[in-house]
Amino acid sequence: MNLQLSAEQLLLESSLERVFQEHSSGARIRAAEPVGFDRELWDILVDLGIPALRVPEDQGGSGMSLMHALLAAEQAGRALAPVPLVEAVVANRLLALAGGSEAAALLEDCLAGRAIATLALHNAGTRPRQLVPAGAVADAVLCLQGDALSIRRGVARLPMPADGAGQTQHGAIAAQLLDLDASDSRVDLAGTREAFAAALAEWRLLGAAQLALIARRAIDSAAEYACEREAFGRRIGEYQAVSHVLAEAFTRVDGARLLAWRTVDAIARREPEAAALLAMLWWWAAVNAHEATLGALRIFGGYGTALEYDAQLCYRRAGAQLLVGGDPEKQLLLAADLLYGPATGREVPVVALPDAGEVAIDFDWGAEADAAREEARAFLRRHGSEARRRFMRDSLDGFDPGLQQALAAAGLLYPELPREYGGPGRSPRAAAAIRETLAEAGWHMLMPGITDMLWKVIHHAGSDWMKQELLPKIAAGEVYLAMGYTEPTSGSDIFAARTAATRKGDGWLINGQKMFTSSGHRSDYNLMVTRTAPDKHRGITLFLAPVRQAGYSVTEIRTIGDERTNVTFYNDLEVPDRYRIGEVNGGVKVLAAALAIEQSGGDLYVNWLRELGRAALEWAREPGAEGRPIDDPRLRLALAATAARMQVTDVLSRRSLWAFEHGQARKHEGPMVKLMGSESWMNCSQQLLRLAAPDTLLRGYTGAGLIEWSARRSISSTIFAGTSEIQRSIIAEAGLGLPRTRS
DSSP states (O other): OBOOOOHHHHHHHHHHHHHHHHHOOHHHHHHTTTTTOOHHHHHHHHHHTGGGTTSOGGGTSOOOOHHHHHHHHHHHHHHTOSSOHHHHHHHHHHHHHHOSHHHHHHHHHHHTTSOOEEEOSSOTTTOSEEEETTTTTOSEEEEEETTEEEEEESOEEOOOOTTOTTOOTTTTOOOEEEETTSOSEEEEESOOHHHHHHHHHHHHHHHHHHHHHHHHHHHHHHHHHHTTOEETTEEGGGSHHHHHHHHHHHHHHHHHHHHHHHHHHHHHHTOTTHHHHHHHHHHHHHHHHHHHHHHHHHHTGGGGGOTTSSHHHHHHHHHHHHHHTOOHHHHHHHHHHHHHOOOTTOOOOOOOOOOOOOOOOBOOOOHHHHHHHHHHHHHHHHHOOHHHHHHHHHSSSOOOHHHHHHHHHTTOSSTTSOGGGTSOOOOHHHHHHHHHHHHHTTOOOHHHHHHHHHHHHHHHHSOHHHHHHHHHHHHTTOOOEEEEOOOTTTTTOGGGOOOEEEEETTEEEEEEEESOOTTTTTOSEEEEEEESSSSTTTTEEEEEEEOSSTTEEEEEEEOTTSOEEEEEEEEEEEEEGGGEESSTTOHHHHHHHHHHHHHTOTHHHHHHHHHHHHHHHHHHTSOBTTBOGGGOHHHHHHHHHHHHHHHHHHHHHHHHHHHHHTTOOOTTHHHHHHHHHHHHHHHHHHHHHHHTTTGGGSOSSSHHHHHHHHHHHHHHHTTTTSOHHHHHHHIIIIIHOOOOOOO
């Protein structure tokens, strides 16, 4: 796995950033309206060879990869550059691949800056009059005429009605309504329908990347404004009504950008689902860029709607780019066709993908993870059964000590626990592959999952004695841990803890109450947040308290999701000082690391979403009184949306894991995974619950029954490990630099 750009890619990115900073100011963008084209900027890009990025070197281009083109599209999007960069890059490559003297002559003109070529998005044989991206400035249009590739020069630009209806200047892009049958010249080439389809796929990929960065510019601009603008005596960024809107948009748009990168990787690998990924990407990027730019505009209040201010530029540009590409939900339906097969009576259109070249990035877990996955599958073949799967589902916590010790012996229970303490010492990527494999079998084990998070806290901040004493026992599956964070009056505000730890000789007495201590009825040690001084933040101390002793009691809580959690009581619980983690009154620092570990476990939500999608598909393919549910367009959209959200959660999770492994982790990235994953699982579950009614009223092991279970179980995922609101606050503050919204 590698998310580090190559030196060449970084140079391209930084070079374009400098060019656009100098030549794509707000004033220049406005001056380019209403056509949406800046000739001076275009000539600079031509001199730099940007339109020739994807043209082979032996035909006068740079021969660069699809990832290079995507990075160029990103920079153009962030700058709102009034140039047809995406259209020209794609059209020029298609000309190079088409062959023939006419194509070669036009390509030569395009690379020299004497001409601009673009593509028509629809077949000219069935739709001769159509809105063409960059049609207002193009000297030639490449289109499909039946199954033949055709070059049209001097295409007639249709006049705008006097009342303004039909104008294409919503976002000041150079789109134009053209009559492809009315042209000065027409040359039909030997290029195939498949080559043109691949070019259209590249146009959507680069366009989606551009949309994501347009939206990111809008979010950054609104965040900067929210740090300065005051209302009711406070900066507006201190209001969660502002900061949470921006945090949500930031998460979704960052997911869109990463999904574009992931799609490039999938195309380069020729993965079977690459075309479906591209369709999901366009839908996700288009819808969320539109919503993000609208939300960012509204942060500016009335100023956001004023044409003399920049806020509206991002909204109009994003809107225009998604509209010229058609209804985004049609791409989501295409994704459904590609993933699940076409609905009855519907044909899947021709889908082709471009050659990607050497892209450098890589989202694959790698060979070590593949080997670990095979070990997990072998274990499942030896120990798995339908009865065990149902036990995992039906029991309150999936606790099976014998099985878990067998997993530990196989190096599968706590894969990352270091060898020096008796663990297998696997990489985080291998651990993620193991968790995914066990989840596919329906093995969901709450207690080892909690312990897997907490041993990392011991390893990070515990004393040498604690590591030597406890980590080998944890590695063997002999002891288990639970979290003692939440209290009756504080909820997610864990720094408001009242549970007291007071000195007694060489140790401590703990008194208080904790809520929602999952696995607290089976744990050997609880990681305790205690108060040792009055100051809210500088009075917190952490202990790994031994709880199998007098002074500890438990009361059961049953949840709507068939889970058991607990109220735990601490009455003069004696804890030797050697079980303290970190300094006295220095628990906040340790707790920050513990929360970062807890919130970064995004593959958990990927696995839940994947399981939800499979259950819904199982139900949808069963014939009913009114035919197969899978033929219902509403359900197809919901299934594909679930798959898309799973992919977005997955790329956010992989980015978080990769950054952690390489020492590049940023505070907001883990909360992004938690927010996207938990909210997606809950919202997709609720939508599918309604669409599959009334079958989802009944519990059971059918597809509908698993949807019903997921709808109940997913609710708590948006609450534990910090509510979604807490995650949005962290993202807003750490990721966007907004002021704190809580004390």
